[in-house]
Structures are given as structure tokens and as C-alpha cells.
Amino acid sequence: METEIENLLQWAKTKGIEINGCTPKQLHGRGVGIVATRPLKANEVILRVPTETLRSLANTPKDVVASLPGASVHAILSASLCLDKAADLDAWRAVFPSKADIHAVLPLCWPSELRALLPHTAATLLARQSAKFNKDWAAVESAYGGGGGGGAITKEDFLYAWLLVNTRSFYHTTRKTAKLPKEDHMVLQPVADLFNHSPTGWCAGAFNEDAFTITTRDAHEAGQEIFIKYGPHGNDFLLVEYGFTLPPPLNAWDETCLDPCLCPALVAAGQKARLEESGFWGKYMLDRETACYRTHVALRSLCLTPLQWQAVLDGERDEDRDQDKVDAELAVVLRRFEDEIAARVRDVEEATAGDELSREGLRDRWVQMQELVVGMRRRLEEQ
Secondary structure, three states, X not given: OHHHHHHHHHHHHHOOOEEOXXXXXXXXXXXXXXXXXXXXXXXXXXXXXXXXHOEOOOOOOHHHHHHOOOOOHHHHHHHHHHHOOXXXXXXHHOOOOOHHHHHHHOHHHOOHHHHOOOOHHHHHHHHHHHHHHHHHHXXXXXXXXXXXXXXXXXXXXXXXXXXXHHHHOEEOOOOOOOOXXXXXXXXXXXXXXXXXXXXXXXXXXXXXXXXXXXXXXXXXXXXXXXXXXXXXXXXXXXXXXXXXXXXXXXXXXXXXXXXXXXXXXXXXXXXXXXXXXXXXXXXXXXXXXXXXXXXXXXXXXXXXXXXXXXXXXXOXXXXXXXXXXXXXXXXXXXXXXXXXXXXXHXXXXXXXXXXXXXXXXXXXXXXXXXXXXXXXXXXXXXX
């Protein structure tokens, strides 16, 4: 990879991309990232990518845009990436993750046996992502697929390009794209797409009409990896959209959905209709610090009379008055969830479908949820 990185840096220089005090580097077990080549101070601009170097809707060949009327920017950029065979892009393509790498880490590419073992939130996100891909592929297949487009783009190649765009694009707007849906405010940019994600210590991205820049917010030592922040995302989102998760101490935004264990208990207790009518059915979330307000409302329906429960909602009864009962109900739910998580971990460990790296990533996600749930349950029982 050293040769590929050197070629990328030489190519980037010809495109006016300015790299200051940092460089791409192959990281053990984590692909390519960006590291400091010297001590960096806060507020240093370490990367500047000229606007004309960005791959965006604005500079996509007009014939490609015209062939895909009504298609998402995601679909247009992906199709353009498939069709562009220019040797000028070879240096950039050389540092892309391979198809095998993409297929191993992203659930959209996993066999159905593994996808069936995803946690509830990840499965929900994957269903949404799959629907989006299928819609984009339908538009591209009509224009460029074997059904009438001459077979210029295969589904396999489009999936690879679509996932490259999905995992490597940046938020960006222009006067032309400002009125498009938020998910269409995307561009690809060389070198900048090599920064990895961290919820802390990240550098700030910004853009104007001239360029996209990345600026340090804190000092960095020489050799230290430099990160950007992809967004305030939990590990289910990171797994589905980017193909990785972060260990529990590193991701303060991680959470897990309690619906699979709490909703059946609420149905059995005859509380579903009441919760639906009041707007509190489902989406019960637990993070490292607490269960969400919706969860507390649902749990109160299990341990209070209907009049007491309504009085809490109406602000006529102190929420803290029954907190011990609510905590006890939550501990029961968490114990059930622990059993389910343990069963899913065993299922993943016994699975043989898919790539070993896929199974490891899936197991990691369940274990992260296990640590979160067990930690909360123990704190409740120790109170």
C-alpha cells in the first residue's frame, strides 16, 4: 500500500489538493487512515480540497445526469463512478477498499443467514438501506443495465460503487443542490475520504465555494492518527452504514432498542392500545446512562394503576414517587434481554455462513449490547 499512497499523494498535488502536516498510512487491521507527520497545533488547516476536484452532481457528465431523471444524487454519483474508466483516477481508485473488503464488513452484502441475526435496530436500518439501494438500482438498470442499457453497468459493480459512495461521501451543498433532500447533499473527495471516525478528538470539516477544508481542533503528536466525526451515531448505524463498530467506552452515542423484549410484555399485560393512543408505543431505547423517557412511560403502565399512570402523564403525580417500581420492572426486562443476547451470541458463534470477518463484526455488536444491558441491570439491582 505504500506505493499506492505515494502515487495518490503525487496525483493529489497535480489536482491542487493541499496536505499539511499529515499523510495517509496503512493501519494494522483497519485499512488506511490519516496520521500526523509532525506536531500539530489546534486550528491548523491540514487538508484543502479544491471544489473542482470534488466529485459532485455539478461536475457529473451531463449525459449521465440526463440518463437518470429523478434519480438520487447517490445513484448518479455511483453510476458515474462505474462508467468513468479514465486512467487519471487510477491513483485514487487504488486506495479504495476492495470488493471483498466491502462485502465482508457491510451487512447489505452478507448472506441472509447472517442478516437474520442482526440486532433489531440494525435490521431496521438495513431494511431501509436495502430499499434505497433497490430503488437506485432500478433507475440505473433501466438506463445502463442489461435490460435496455446495453449492460454497461452490472448490479454487482453498481452495488460496489454505491457502497463506496455511501461510506466515503461528505455532506456538501451548493445553490444547485440546496433544495434537494438532505440525503442528496453529498460529494466524494480524494484524500479526505481516508479519514477515519472518532466521537472524540475529531477535526472539523468545512466548505465554501472554493474548497473543502479540514482543520484541527486539538493538538496532535507526530505519528498520532487524525480523525473526523461522521456524526453522533450508535454502533448499529455505524455497522450498517460504514461496516464497523466502536468498543463501548469509545462511543458515548451507542444505545440499544428494548422493543423485542419490552413490547411482548406490554402486549401480554394489555397495555399496547393505551400506549398507542398516547403516542408511547415502541422505540424504547437504552443507552449507557439510562433508559429513555418513552421506556419509563411504558414501564409505569406495568406497575401502576391506570389512574396513577395517567396522573403521571398529566403532571399530577410526581414521576419519582414510583421510581423504585419502574427500576424493578426495567431490571426484569433487562434480564430477559440478557438471555436473548446470550442466545444470539451463541447463534453467531455457531454460524458458518458468510465471511469470518462478517461474523466477528456481528458478534462484536451483540457483545457490546450485552455489556450495556448487563451494566445497567447491575446498577439497578445495586441501588
